[in-house]
Amino acid sequence: MSEQELLQLIDALKLNADVINDNSVLFSDFMKDWLEIHRSKIQKSTYEGYYKVVYNYITPYFSMLGKKLTEITTEDIERYYSYQILRGLSGSTVLKHHANIRKALAYAKKKHFIRYNPAMDAELPKKEIYIHTFYTPNEIEVLLKSMADTKIFLPVLISSLLGLRRSEIVALQWDCVDLKNSTVSL
Numbered sequence: 001m002s003e004q005e006l007l008q009l010i011d012a013l014k015l016n017a018d019v020i021n022d023n024s025v026l027f028s029d030f031m032k033d034w035l036e037i038h039r040s041k042i043q044k045s046t047y048e049g050y051y052k053v054v055y056n057y058i059t060p061y062f063s064m065l066g067k068k069l070t071e072i073t074t075e076d077i078e079r080y081y082s083y084q085i086l087r088g089l090s091g092s093t094v095l096k097h098h099a100n101i102r103k104a105l106a107y108a109k110k111k112h113f114i115r116y117n118p119a120m121d122a123e124l125p126k127k128e129i130y131i132h133t134f135y136t137p138n139e140i141e142v143l144l145k146s147m148a149d150t151k152i153f154l155p156v157l158i159s160s161l162l163g164l165r166r167s168e169i170v171a172l173q174w175d176c177v178d179l180k181n182s183t184v185s186l
Contacts, residue, residue, distance in 0.1 A: 028062040030069045030113075034104040045171040049110070053100050057084060069108060071072035074118040077101060098124060104170055 025033075035054050039047050060071075061080055080101075084094050104117040109117045135173065140160050145152045155169045164172075168186055177184050 025069050026063070027065075027067050027069045027072045030108065031058050031062070031100075031104055034107055037107075038103075043171065045167045048170075049167065050100055053097055057089075057097060058101065070114055072118055074103070074121045075166070076121045077119050085125055090128055092127045092130070094125045099121065119159075133185040141170055 032055050035047075035050055042050070058080070061083060063075075065076065067076060077098075081094050081098065083099065085091065089097075098119065101113045102117065104119040105114065105119045108114045144153070144157060144160065155166070158164060158169050158172075159166070162184060164186075171186065172184070176186055
């Protein structure tokens with residue numbers, strides 16, 4: 001374990017101690033604490049995705065409610081899902097938010113901050129069936145030409161050639177690339 005990882009763990013434990021000793025913690029603050037506590041346990045790209053969901057969607061909504069962790073109900077969570085769908089998010093995207101909320105509340109239950117996990121009883125939005133479409137070689141050529149002098153040319157090229165998702169491209173490291181054998185592995 002590196003010194004930086006050790007310092008992150010110590011900070012996470014301090015956050016954990018603060019939550020244990022404070023029954024007035026807001027749910028929105030707990031979500032942020034939970035994310036930092038689990039940061040060292042997940043991939044960097046996973047953390048970045050969770051961070052966006054927690055900071056851009058979950059905490060702003062629940063901050064407006066001003067509810068404590070111990071006050072969150074299944075109805076609050078269901079209203080959050082409905083609110084996000086009305087704002088234009090897909091059911092599939094909201095299900096990803098549900099995963100974060102459910103995991104955070106499972107952790108809160110495990111640590112005895114709450115008696116039960118209200119996310120477990122929440123009615124979930126329907127997951128849309130995603131039908132994959134593919135660019136034709138001509139469409140890829142047009143796309144690459146239009147991206148030629150932009151910052152995102154290389155990621156678009158890699159995606160076009162290898163079929164990688166955005167999160168996979170961002171997670172690429174030099175040790176994933178074998179120039180001798182012309183392979184890329186994640």
